[in-house]
Amino acid sequence: MNKIVKAEFLSADIKRFIISAPKIAVKRKAGQFVIVRSNSHGERIPLTIADSDPSEGTITLIVQGIGKSTKEINSFETNDYFHDVVGPLGQASEIEYFGTAVSIGGGVGAAIAYPTAVALKEKGNHTISIIGARTKELIILEKEMRAKVDEVYVTTDDGSYGFHGFVTQQLAKLISEQKIDYVLAIGPIPMMKAVAATTRPRNIKTIVSLNPVMVDGTGMCGGCRATVDNKTVFVCVDGPEFDAHKVDFDLLMKRNRTYLTFEKQSLEKQHICNNDKAFELALQAESVTKN
Amino acid sequence: MAARLSNKDRMKIPRQPMPEQDALERSGNFKEVNLGLTEELAILEAQRCLRCLRPMCIEGCPVGVKIDDFIALVADGNFAGAAAKIKEDNILPAVCGRVCPQEEQCEINCIVGKKNEPVAIGRLERFVADYERERLGIQTPFCKPKTGKKVAVIGSGPAGLSCAADLIQAGHDVTVFEALHELGGVLVYGIPEFRLPKEIVKAEVAALESLGVEFRKNAVVGFTDSVDELLSTEGYNAVFIAVGAGLPYFLNIPGENLNGVYSANEFLTRVNLMKAYKFPEYDTPVFDCKEKSVAVFGGGNTAMDAVRTSKRLGAKHSFIIYRRSEVEMPARLEEVHHAKQEGVEFLLLTNPLEFVGTEAGWLTGAKLQKMELGEPDQSGRRRPIPIEGSEYILPIDMAVIAIGNGSNPIIQKTTEGLTYTKRGNIIVDNETMETSRAGVFAGGDIVTGGATVILAMGAGRKAAKAINEYLLGA
Ligand SMILES: Cc1cc2nc3c(=O)[nH]c(=O)nc-3n(C[C@H](O)[C@H](O)[C@H](O)COP(=O)(O)OP(=O)(O)OC[C@H]3O[C@@H](n4cnc5c(N)ncnc54)[C@H](O)[C@@H]3O)c2cc1C
Ligand SMILES: Cc1cc2nc3c(=O)[nH]c(=O)nc-3n(C[C@H](O)[C@H](O)[C@H](O)COP(=O)(O)OP(=O)(O)OC[C@H]3O[C@@H](n4cnc5c(N)ncnc54)[C@H](O)[C@@H]3O)c2cc1C
Numbered sequence: 001m002n003k004i005v006k007a008e009f010l011s012a013d014i015k016r017f018i019i020s021a022p023k024i025a026v027k028r029k030a031g032q033f034v035i036v037r038s039n040s041h042g043e044r045i046p047l048t049i050a051d052s053d054p055s056e057g058t059i060t061l062i063v064q065g066i067g068k069s070t071k072e073i074n075s076f077e078t079n080d081y082f083h084d085v086v087g088p089l090g091q092a093s094e095i096e097y098f099g100t101a102v103s104i105g106g107g108v109g110a111a112i113a114y115p116t117a118v119a120l121k122e123k124g125n126h127t128i129s130i131i132g133a134r135t136k137e138l139i140i141l142e143k144e145m146r147a148k149v150d151e152v153y154v155t156t157d158d159g160s161y162g163f164h165g166f167v168t169q170q171l172a173k174l175i176s177e178q179k180i181d182y183v184l185a186i187g188p189i190p191m192m193k194a195v196a197a198t199t200r201p202r203n204i205k206t207i208v209s210l211n212p213v214m215v216d217g218t219g220m221c222g223g224c225r226a227t228v229d230n231k232t233v234f235v236c237v238d239g240p241e242f243d244a245h246k247v248d249f250d251l252l253m254k255r256n257r258t259y260l261t262f263e264k265q266s267l268e269k270q271h272i273c274n275n276d277k278a279f280e281l282a283l284q285a286e287s288v289t290k291n
Numbered sequence: 292m293a294a295r296l297s298n299k300d301r302m303k304i305p306r307q308p309m310p311e312q313d314a315l316e317r318s319g320n321f322k323e324v325n326l327g328l329t330e331e332l333a334i335l336e337a338q339r340c341l342r343c344l345r346p347m348c349i350e351g352c353p354v355g356v357k358i359d360d361f362i363a364l365v366a367d368g369n370f371a372g373a374a375a376k377i378k379e380d381n382i383l384p385a386v387c388g389r390v391c392p393q394e395e396q397c398e399i400n401c402i403v404g405k406k407n408e409p410v411a412i413g414r415l416e417r418f419v420a421d422y423e424r425e426r427l428g429i430q431t432p433f434c435k436p437k438t439g440k441k442v443a444v445i446g447s448g449p450a451g452l453s454c455a456a457d458l459i460q461a462g463h464d465v466t467v468f469e470a471l472h473e474l475g476g477v478l479v480y481g482i483p484e485f486r487l488p489k490e491i492v493k494a495e496v497a498a499l500e501s502l503g504v505e506f507r508k509n510a511v512v513g514f515t516d517s518v519d520e521l522l523s524t525e526g527y528n529a530v531f532i533a534v535g536a537g538l539p540y541f542l543n544i545p546g547e548n549l550n551g552v553y554s555a556n557e558f559l560t561r562v563n564l565m566k567a568y569k570f571p572e573y574d575t576p577v578f579d580c581k582e583k584s585v586a587v588f589g590g591g592n593t594a595m596d597a598v599r600t601s602k603r604l605g606a607k608h609s610f611i612i613y614r615r616s617e618v619e620m621p622a623r624l625e626e627v628h629h630a631k632q633e634g635v636e637f638l639l640l641t642n643p644l645e646f647v648g649t650e651a652g653w654l655t656g657a658k659l660q661k662m663e664l665g666e667p668d669q670s671g672r673r674r675p676i677p678i679e680g681s682e683y684i685l686p687i688d689m690a691v692i693a694i695g696n697g698s699n700p701i702i703q704k705t706t707e708g709l710t711y712t713k714r715g716n717i718i719v720d721n722e723t724m725e726t727s728r729a730g731v732f733a734g735g736d737i738v739t740g741g742a743t744v745i746l747a748m749g750a751g752r753k754a755a756k757a758i759n760e761y762l763l764g765a
């Protein structure tokens with residue numbers, strides 16, 4: 001059981017939790033994640049460690065409520081408990097001096113990109129961050145990002161805030177104006193695929209963080225397998241970050257649809273909100289074609 | 292006390308059948324298949340034992356359970372005494388009585404079996420353990436005064452649990468680190484409820500807790516703590532690595548990443564550990580097998596567990612696809628027998644070449660090839676040879692790959708100074724289970740590769756003995 005020290009909404013569907021997990025707080029590195037279970041009947045779901053405070057013994061998780069488990073988590077308040085938290089899992093991000101490094105976060109992906117962007121900055125990179133979302137209300141961590149990195153660009157699909165368009169358009173603009181040495185892209189699969197397509201012609205080193213369905217998170221089940229460079233990898237232990245130019249995104253997208261009908265059923269049982277709307281969100285989060 | 296029977300009379304008693312749930316009924320539920328012997332049946336079965344002067348049965352048991360003695364106590368109706376006798380050598384009799392391959396171990400050596408069917412040692416062991424747990428409560432042994440030494444056990448499978456049990460009794464402080472949120476290793480995530488009810492594993496773990504063993508769930512050693520940190524900053528004096536064989540092998544054929552293709556570990560973990568068979572009461576889903584065709588590839592216990600699980604999830608056709616013939620199948624006889632009774636279809640001498648599916652990525656079938664048996668290979672089993680032109684497509688909706696497990700690399704990647712075989716198994720001294728690093732011991736599937744519960748337990752006890760000597764000598 002891990003206590004929630006602080007819980008607050010960052011946007012309508014996205015909530016930030018600071019939770020007690022002293023061991024993980026000390027050990028975690030940027031890019032690693034935890035697996036949590038919200039209750040004794042819950043699924044094991046992976047969440048990136050967005051930040052940590054080793055002296056307080058806390059870690060930060062930022063959760064987008066898109067399905068049964070994440071919505072239940074987002075109903076948790078300060079002083080509630082996560083049933084299980086295990087980690088830190090996965091390989092840490094490769095943090096080096098690249099030169100100019102762009103980190104792109106789509107939706108809740110901004111939360112996942114945040115720790116790595118900060119670490120890249122600390123390594124001396126000129127660090128640019130692009131935060132994208134469908135609409136203004138869904139933009140998260142802009143303030144936090146501005147405090148830590150050199151340049152921040154915001155994009156919204158509907159033009160309600162920042163640049164009117166997709167993160168890839170903003171990226172293409174940056175690439176045409178200056179030399180970019182490294183790109184990190186985290187968000188919906190179509191977004192990551194589009195970023196890979198944008199940087200491939202210029203051969204810019206591009207890393208994505210993959211989000212397959214996981215169970216154990218320790219390499220025991222193989223459920224999280226993906227194809228990278230024509231080879232099967234287990235994302236939980238070999239990743240989650242991989243060379244974007246070598247990832248088979250179409251396969252990942254198909255595999256992530258395995259449990260769609262169940263997810264809908266699970267939400268229906270939950271009755272916490274307008275089911276269809278929530279389900280649509282879940283669908284969109286995964287398949288909205290941003291480009 | 293029952294009247295002493297002559298050996299001749301003993302030989303006349305037939306082996307008592309195990310009462311079991313009706314095949315049709317049980318293939319629709321997850322309750323235990325075998326119901327257990329009654330007291331009367333147990334006493335009758337125990338009377339079949341001849342109390343040999345040189346009991347050959349004991350030589351077949353990897354941990355040397357004093358079979359003749361405990362069976363004599365059962366024959367006398369002294370079930371508590373029998374339980375204590377078994378526990379001198381085997382701390383998990385309720386588990387072993389259920390899942391040991393007795394027909395190849397203790398029972399194959401039983402003298403009665405030379406003429407009649409052997410004494411049902413496993414069933415008696417199970418009876419005694421169940422009697423103790425249900426009627427008397429698990430009896431906890433005496434622990435020696437505290438030594439002030441601390442041991443870290445990594446992994447809560449049978450190897451880790453048995454090592455922890457012996458070390459706590461020897462007076463050491465023991466902490467068991469487990470990566471998952473439940474304790475028991477394969478006993479909880481792999482072997483299904485219908486073969487080994489999880490309540491039994493829970494009761495055994497609770498008994499260890501009452502002796503003072505500390506359990507830390509959700510702790511992946513290598514990530515949460517490393518072996519080195521346990522030995523240095525965390526102050527443990529010795530470490531026992533019992534992390535099992537947790538890396539699923541795939542077939543490496545085209546189409547293996549289609550939706551509906553699982554490793555046995557994933558399928559069984561979803562169903563057993565995460566209780567997907569109770570979806571949506573529990574949140575974790577598993578492929579909906581209802582009225583579907585399921586193919587399980589492999590011929591071991593894991594394959595039988597997976598295929599019987601698919602039946603229970605409502606599959607219309609559940610196939611075992613195995614490239615050799617039935618005699619070469621490594622699964623326990625009882626499991627194969629039960630699977631057949633439950634309507635599992637066996638496609639033997641058949642090998643998969645490829646999985647086929649839809650554009651959207653869903654499995655629709657497996658391309659199979661017939662095989663014939665040639666000369667024996669290195670394993671002594673006759674080698675299957677493909678028959679050219681025999682390929683065909685079997686329509687299936689779900690596939691489970693159950694062809695074995697390799698060793699999980701997390702410990703290897705995060706621990707200096709251990710030595711490994713080519714397959715990634717930790718190399719140890721066979722007598723002491725000590726690794727190439729002082730104070731670091733290993734045992735169970737991580738050393739042997741996928742083996743059996745009783746061998747893992749035996750390794751845990753051997754290691755406990757050596758760790759005890761190491762700690763007291765140090
Ligand atoms: C390494 C990694 C890090 C992640 N970090 C974050 C994060 O920091 N914040 C955040 O909000 N989300 C994160 N996610 C995604 C998050 O795990 C899923 O949104 C969540 O599991 C959905 O569960 P649900 O029951 O709410 O939704 P569901 O309705 O069950 O599923 C919605 C979609 O989520 C995905 N999903 C479902 N179950 C799982 C599962 N067990 N494991 C992984 N994906 C699943 C599927 O693509 C599915 O279509 C991360 C995923 C991975 C793999
Ligand atoms: C489906 C199935 C059916 C089987 N049926 C039978 C049968 O009928 N009869 C029989 O005798 N044998 C059977 N076996 C084999 C038997 O279960 C194993 O040989 C035995 O469980 C091995 O015990 P172990 O203690 O070495 O490892 P395991 O039981 O595998 O336990 C290892 C534990 O360590 C944990 N772990 C792994 N890595 C870490 C880490 N880094 N940090 C912390 N914890 C970690 C794992 O989560 C796991 O809980 C079966 C196996 C399977 C998979």
Ligand code: SF4
Binds near residue numbers: 353387393398416
């Ligand atoms: S532990 Fe297994 S092999 Fe030994 S006596 Fe019991 S059932 Fe037989």
Ligand code: SF4
Binds near residue numbers: 342400
């Ligand atoms: S070999 Fe058979 S008859 Fe002899 S002691 Fe063992 S169980 Fe009894």
Ligand code: FES
Binds near residue numbers: 213216218234236237
């Ligand atoms: S989640 Fe099971 S192997 Fe990655």
